[in-house]
Amino acid sequence: MSATALTDTATLTGRALRHWRRQPTPVLVTLLFPILLVLMFGYLLGGAMVVPGGGDYREFLLPGMFAMTMLFGVETTYTAVATDAARGVTDRLRSLPVARGAVIAGRATADGLHAVVALAVMLACGLAVGWRPHAGVGPALAAVGLLLLLRLAMIVVGIHLALLLRAPESVVALQILVWPVGFASSAFVAPQTMPGWLGAVAAYNPLSATVAACRELFGNPGWGGDGFTARHAVALAVAWPLAVIAVAGPLAVRRWQRLDR
């Protein structure tokens, strides 16, 4: 990367951060909403939840909520990129001598920072409700890494969808779609408590891979499955997001290049 590319990326990252400073409410909502979910599921519904292998439900739930927070990030990325495309700002940026890739890199950097903050908030929230990492610092950091990798995949997906649709109001569809993805995973309940076919979907859901890997690396109670996905949770939590990036990344780059059609 050239010096210009770095400067341009930094300038565009700074722009996104300024947006959040100027308009803090939407960012605060993205940071607080997962906490609300923890309270709802951990306390309102948690009493009725039984963790298959035994263990505290909130210990089981929190890794799922960390992953859900990363999944929700796709909405933040989508909204920012689609708004720029719809308002003509993307065209203005394309008319400037900005280094190749800097617009996307700036977005990714800003959203990466957003993910780090969101995750920090959620870890603090977890600690406050009694969740603890039990497997040591190294594995805990590895879990954080896997969560951020999932968010990176969501950044790429968000950029691609936004350049494809260029309609910020369509984020509503994403806001709805993340729920079936979240519920048909092991984030909230164990797949073996679901009807057979749905349990299979949940076990193989890419989100479940990250959730299961985090439970393993944080030393939290898992869902006790002994299938392929349970035995290779960490490997899958690396492979799934990388696969998504490998597919959506080139598509997003192509979308960007085709804005001149």
Place this chain on the structure above:
Amino acid sequence: MPAPIITTRDLRKRYADTHALAGLDLTVPAGVVCAVLGPNGAGKSTLVRVLATLTRPDAGDARVAGHDVRAEPRQVRARIGLLGQHTAVDEVLGGRENLLLFGRLHHLSPTRARARADELLARFDLTDVADRPAGTYSGGTRRRLDLAAALVADPPVLFLDEPTTGLDPRARTGVHDAVRALADAGTTVLLTTQYLEEADRLADTVVVVDHGRVVAEGTPERLRGTLGADRVEVLLDHAGDLAAATDAIGAATGATPRVDPDALRVGVPAADRVGTLGAVLAALTAAGVTAVDVTLRRPTLDEVFLHLTADRAAVAR
């Protein structure tokens, strides 16, 4: 004639069945203000977008400031300023933040970008609103910020797509003054407009575009010449005078008057200018016809424009 700074050759761009550009040839010498006129859908914005590297042409060449828009887009972008048809500023950021952002992306140093932002805010009367989110500006104010943003890097070539549409007369005059000042400082300006009087006032050369092609070009003066000489127009008081006035004017000038019965207007070419005007007045007095108004005038660019693009209007009807 200075060397051309914008040239296109056989530029083509098709959207489904629409030929937005259908073999457009254009040459703009450095330092001139070139107005692109054309009806809605003529291809003006497509032309601007191609020249500003935003849209890739299907065929043909376009060079701006010595660089091919397709082969060297970044070199072109470093030398142009663009005001798109639709205002495109960051609506969350304030005016100053916008100008700083675009200045930095033009690779001005932080100090230079700040100085330039202050300069442009003052010049476009934006200092008072500089720190408010641009989304809270009125449409005209936002447009002024948009224009200021296009000027951040002091580019040698400026593309302005309908810079004054939606502005009030005062703001419009402000934009005109800005364009003139830039042109005087040597900037080449290519602007599109719906206002012929704007082209008349600002442009050194006018290019009339229709169906994605150049249908006429030249100085505003020369384009007017394509419609023929000056005219004397008479506005009557009573429809009953039409016949008498037409006969009298025809006899006095030896030309066939053009009559618009609904508007109570009679007009003839004024080959002799003031001489013709005098002859018409004398003839009207002799015939005992009262005129409400008599004018000697050049054809407006509006008339030239309507004339040149008439076949398209006929098709639409």
